[in-house]
Amino acid sequence: MGIVDRLRYVVGAAYVVQGDGASDANAGWEQDWRRRTRGHGLALVRPQNTQEVAEVVRLCAAAGVSIVPQGGNTGLVEGSIPDGSGTQVVLSLNRMTAVRDLDPSNLTVTVEAGCILQALHEVVERAGYLFPLSLAAKGSCTIGGNLATNAGGTQVVRYGNARNLCLGLEVVTPRGEVWQSLSGLRKDNTGYDLRDLFVGSEGTLGVITAATLQLYPQPRARLTAWAAVPSESAALELLARARRNLGAGLTGFELMGRFAVSMVCLHLPQLRVPVFRGTDPYFVLIELSDSESEPHARERLEALLGEALEDGCMNDAVIAESLAQTRELWEIRESIPLAAYKEGVMAAHDVALPISAIPRFIAETQAQLTGALPGVRVANFGHLGDGNLHYNVHAPAGRDAPEFLRRHEEQIRQIVYASAVALGGSFSAEHGIGRLKLHRMESHKAPVELEMMRSIKRALDPIGVMNPGCIVR
Amino acid sequence: MGIVDRLRYVVGAAYVVQGDGASDANAGWEQDWRRRTRGHGLALVRPQNTQEVAEVVRLCAAAGVSIVPQGGNTGLVEGSIPDGSGTQVVLSLNRMTAVRDLDPSNLTVTVEAGCILQALHEVVERAGYLFPLSLAAKGSCTIGGNLATNAGGTQVVRYGNARNLCLGLEVVTPRGEVWQSLSGLRKDNTGYDLRDLFVGSEGTLGVITAATLQLYPQPRARLTAWAAVPSESAALELLARARRNLGAGLTGFELMGRFAVSMVCLHLPQLRVPVFRGTDPYFVLIELSDSESEPHARERLEALLGEALEDGCMNDAVIAESLAQTRELWEIRESIPLAAYKEGVMAAHDVALPISAIPRFIAETQAQLTGALPGVRVANFGHLGDGNLHYNVHAPAGRDAPEFLRRHEEQIRQIVYASAVALGGSFSAEHGIGRLKLHRMESHKAPVELEMMRSIKRALDPIGVMNPGCIVR
Numbered sequence: 001m002g003i004v005d006r007l008r009y010v011v012g013a014a015y016v017v018q019g020d021g022a023s024d025a026n027a028g029w030e031q032d033w034r035r036r037t038r039g040h041g042l043a044l045v046r047p048q049n050t051q052e053v054a055e056v057v058r059l060c061a062a063a064g065v066s067i068v069p070q071g072g073n074t075g076l077v078e079g080s081i082p083d084g085s086g087t088q089v090v091l092s093l094n095r096m097t098a099v100r101d102l103d104p105s106n107l108t109v110t111v112e113a114g115c116i117l118q119a120l121h122e123v124v125e126r127a128g129y130l131f132p133l134s135l136a137a138k139g140s141c142t143i144g145g146n147l148a149t150n151a152g153g154t155q156v157v158r159y160g161n162a163r164n165l166c167l168g169l170e171v172v173t174p175r176g177e178v179w180q181s182l183s184g185l186r187k188d189n190t191g192y193d194l195r196d197l198f199v200g201s202e203g204t205l206g207v208i209t210a211a212t213l214q215l216y217p218q219p220r221a222r223l224t225a226w227a228a229v230p231s232e233s234a235a236l237e238l239l240a241r242a243r244r245n246l247g248a249g250l251t252g253f254e255l256m257g258r259f260a261v262s263m264v265c266l267h268l269p270q271l272r273v274p275v276f277r278g279t280d281p282y283f284v285l286i287e288l289s290d291s292e293s294e295p296h297a298r299e300r301l302e303a304l305l306g307e308a309l310e311d312g313c314m315n316d317a318v319i320a321e322s323l324a325q326t327r328e329l330w331e332i333r334e335s336i337p338l339a340a341y342k343e344g345v346m347a348a349h350d351v352a353l354p355i356s357a358i359p360r361f362i363a364e365t366q367a368q369l370t371g372a373l374p375g376v377r378v379a380n381f382g383h384l385g386d387g388n389l390h391y392n393v394h395a396p397a398g399r400d401a402p403e404f405l406r407r408h409e410e411q412i413r414q415i416v417y418a419s420a421v422a423l424g425g426s427f428s429a430e431h432g433i434g435r436l437k438l439h440r441m442e443s444h445k446a447p448v449e450l451e452m453m454r455s456i457k458r459a460l461d462p463i464g465v466m467n468p469g470c471i472v473r
Numbered sequence: 474m475g476i477v478d479r480l481r482y483v484v485g486a487a488y489v490v491q492g493d494g495a496s497d498a499n500a501g502w503e504q505d506w507r508r509r510t511r512g513h514g515l516a517l518v519r520p521q522n523t524q525e526v527a528e529v530v531r532l533c534a535a536a537g538v539s540i541v542p543q544g545g546n547t548g549l550v551e552g553s554i555p556d557g558s559g560t561q562v563v564l565s566l567n568r569m570t571a572v573r574d575l576d577p578s579n580l581t582v583t584v585e586a587g588c589i590l591q592a593l594h595e596v597v598e599r600a601g602y603l604f605p606l607s608l609a610a611k612g613s614c615t616i617g618g619n620l621a622t623n624a625g626g627t628q629v630v631r632y633g634n635a636r637n638l639c640l641g642l643e644v645v646t647p648r649g650e651v652w653q654s655l656s657g658l659r660k661d662n663t664g665y666d667l668r669d670l671f672v673g674s675e676g677t678l679g680v681i682t683a684a685t686l687q688l689y690p691q692p693r694a695r696l697t698a699w700a701a702v703p704s705e706s707a708a709l710e711l712l713a714r715a716r717r718n719l720g721a722g723l724t725g726f727e728l729m730g731r732f733a734v735s736m737v738c739l740h741l742p743q744l745r746v747p748v749f750r751g752t753d754p755y756f757v758l759i760e761l762s763d764s765e766s767e768p769h770a771r772e773r774l775e776a777l778l779g780e781a782l783e784d785g786c787m788n789d790a791v792i793a794e795s796l797a798q799t800r801e802l803w804e805i806r807e808s809i810p811l812a813a814y815k816e817g818v819m820a821a822h823d824v825a826l827p828i829s830a831i832p833r834f835i836a837e838t839q840a841q842l843t844g845a846l847p848g849v850r851v852a853n854f855g856h857l858g859d860g861n862l863h864y865n866v867h868a869p870a871g872r873d874a875p876e877f878l879r880r881h882e883e884q885i886r887q888i889v890y891a892s893a894v895a896l897g898g899s900f901s902a903e904h905g906i907g908r909l910k911l912h913r914m915e916s917h918k919a920p921v922e923l924e925m926m927r928s929i930k931r932a933l934d935p936i937g938v939m940n941p942g943c944i945v946r
Binding site: 173197425 | 576577578579580581622623625629630631633634636637646650651652653654656657658659660661662663664665666667669670672673674678689690692709713716717718719720721722762763764765773825826827828829830856859860861897898899900901902903904905906910914917918919921922925926928929930931932933944945
């Protein structure tokens with residue numbers, strides 16, 4: 001019996017798919033989210049529980065067939081699609097969606113890997129709690145994928161990345177054993193932190209099948225303000241002031257450069273951008289979560305903005321008056337990638353910097369780019385509170401963008417990444433490595449660090465069954 | 474030239490100590506903090522910088538001599554003293570105390586491993602910031618030790634353990650290479666999380682020589698309340714209410730059982746315990762940190778306590794009226810170990826539980842203990858907000874405590890640990906494993922987990938030079 005027949009025997013014939021998946025509702029299991037690369041897999045396998053996952057892994061390991069775990073397949077670095085060889089099995093977790101347990105007095109929820117982030121939000125919100133991880137793909141991405149990639153998003157300034165929200169894991173190891181560690185403990189100093197090692201390992205060390213996650217009480221009020229600021233330094237000044245005045249109430253602080261916002265105005269005119277003057281170089285979104293009341297939140301936010309206006313670190317601002325207006329403001333921010341896509345192809349980057357280095361990064365990178373490629377246009381936006389910029393470089397106006405990118409993309413990327421790394425930054429803040437950025441690891445990581453990663457990979461997955469070609473060679 | 478002479482050559486003869494260290498100000502480098510075990514080392518070596526640490530590690534690795542890193546030597550599980558063989562080198566970081574950098578707009582500080590926690594507090598507080606890690610040993614423990622053991626303490630309910638406060642590390646690997654990763658980034662998804670692997674690894678994977686840590690703005694006010702509560706369930710109710718009403722303002726929530734507090738009254742009569750009636754079974758300390766003002770903090774805390782009184786989850790409470798009174802209240806909590814020591818020897822435990830399981834743990838463990846050993850007295854206290862109890866069992870009143878403990882200590886420990894683990898808990902919440910609890914790993918951890926830990930140890934330290942006998946065999 002061949003491997004595919006054995007897999008059918010384990011999970012049921014209906015749950016082993018062969019051939020192009022493009023007829024599915026989404027783009028298919030072989031296609032990456034950005035539609036730049038299509039892989040070719042041996043089969044898509046959809047087990048229904050942890051034991052089936054373990055059997056699939058054991059079968060594949062015994063047959064020398066490698067496995068690519070897949071959640072919502074919304075990753076941006078081609079870590080959840082098969083390579084082009086036609087020999088890899090894609091292991092989808094999308095039948096494992098159960099919320100196994102919600103423990104209000106421990107403030108935890110235990111959920112299976114295939115549960116979609118937004119579905120989890122709905123379950124915990126109905127119970128009166130908050131699971132703060134939030135990102136644009138929340139309607140499609142899964143908890144397993146969020147953890148495997150250590151997802152970031154818009155609430156990191158207060159709640160941290162996916163790793164910080166995870167207390168316990170259930171994992172199928174590369175040998176097909178089940179490691180059950182869904183503990184729900186805040187403190188557990190009993191040996192090496194395997195949990196944080198699996199989180200962010202992009203399916204290369206095992207398959208996350210379930211997790212215990214931290215919940216928070218829902219804040220009594222959430223308020224959002226939109227502000228125009230005169231410079232990136234002023235934005236940092238406003239951030240520091242917001243941290244001092246709002247403390248942990250500051251749950252979002254997003255930066256948007258003028259060009260990024262102007263693309264939204266141009267390509268998505270149905271969105272109303274408040275206080276947008278062509279002379280304001282930057283805009284910020286500030287979110288305050290308050291455990292007292294709406295009037296209290298408004299008073300605090302107004303006081304902050306009043307001080308900032310007086311200080312000159314802000315030009316103008318508006319506080320959302322309703323939930324609908326709040327949603328509109330966030331929609332402007334979240335629509336920047338779509339507007340940029342409508343503007344044309346670009347070189348997108350996801351860099352992180354020490355927050356203090358951001359003004360220098362912006363100035364130096366811009367100077368190098370326009371020195372090398374006069375006229376390029378930079379759409380600069382991101383999660384300023386975490387030092388995370390989505391720094392996207394568009395072709396000069398009027399140029400054939402695909403042609404320009406074909407010729408200059410690698411040069412642009414090298415300038416941006418080298419500039420970030422030189423200032424103590426990262427060439428992948430929240431998107432991860434996958435296959436797409438694997439070659440950047442060698443350029444930007446010290447040999448001692450790469451060698452530690454390789455030796456951990458060899459130690460936990462000696463025959464290389466789990467997602468080979470991601471993170472480490 | 475023998476290894477000790479080579480070490481003298483590297484760090485200077487004055488910084489290589491041989492023989493009993495008990496003439497030092499502290500108990501000496503071979504003596505554990507609790508004075509239960511004295512090791513016997515080949516030499517104490519005190520390098521002055523990271524390069525010297527690397528040379529020491531290379532020399533020892535080449536000579537097949539194992540290394541025990543030592544910070545403030547305040548650990549409670551015998552992980553920072555040599556074994557009895559007389560062959561191990563103790564590597565003290567206590568000459569590496571520099572605060573290398575404080576970056577206010579990134580809210581980070583970069584500090585060497587030997588810096589004492591309290592000294593770091595003073596530096597960052599002078600600059601107007603807060604480094605929230607706080608534990609009773611803060612006047613002696615070092616940042617390197619805090620990270621190597623993933624220290625917990627009293628602020629975990631809001632800020633997490635040492636791991637959550639660490640953004641970057643500088644580490645000397647078991648091969649004597651320097652891994653420089655003092656990044657100060659909030660987001661950096663470029664490969665496996667080596668940082669969190671070194672944090673909590675108790676010196677078994679390398680030597681932490683410096684770290685970049687997260688700072689917070691200082692709150693504008695901190696208020697502490699002392700409350701008497703009618704049961705452990707009522708304490709949980711009050712905790713849930715405090716989380717809802719105070720949000721992230723809740724920075725401390727400590728539980729103390731009546732017997733624990735009564736030992737303070739008895740043995741440390743100079744401490745004034747407020748609202749202490751012999752009928753109240755539990756007391757809690759609540760700390761609120763407020764980013765607005767003292768009057769605002771007081772209003773919120775009074776409202777919380779008023780509601781709790783009405784609900785019946787609290788019997789009585791007092792809010793500290795001054796900084797001095799705040800210190801007094803915390804001193805009662807922090808003096809429990811000293812009072813217990815004066816009461817006589819005991820079996821101390823450091824367990825963690827899902828918070829929801831705490832009432833059941835307390836009831837079941839008490840029943841089992843008094844069933845097996847009638848009359849034993851339990852001093853139950855700890856960080857309720859993190860589910861961390863310091864559950865200490867004293868001999869029955871009037872019995873010869875040392876004799877009782879000699880006969881029954883192992884039985885007591887087995888009851889307590891089995892009870893915690895059966896309810897999804899941990900047998901070491903914040904103290905770690907060291908040599909003292911190594912044998913508990915085999916009793917309470919799944920083989921699949923132990924094998925992953927062993928394979929990581931072999932991968933990163935193949936010849937076993939770093940702190941052998943801790944965490945893994």
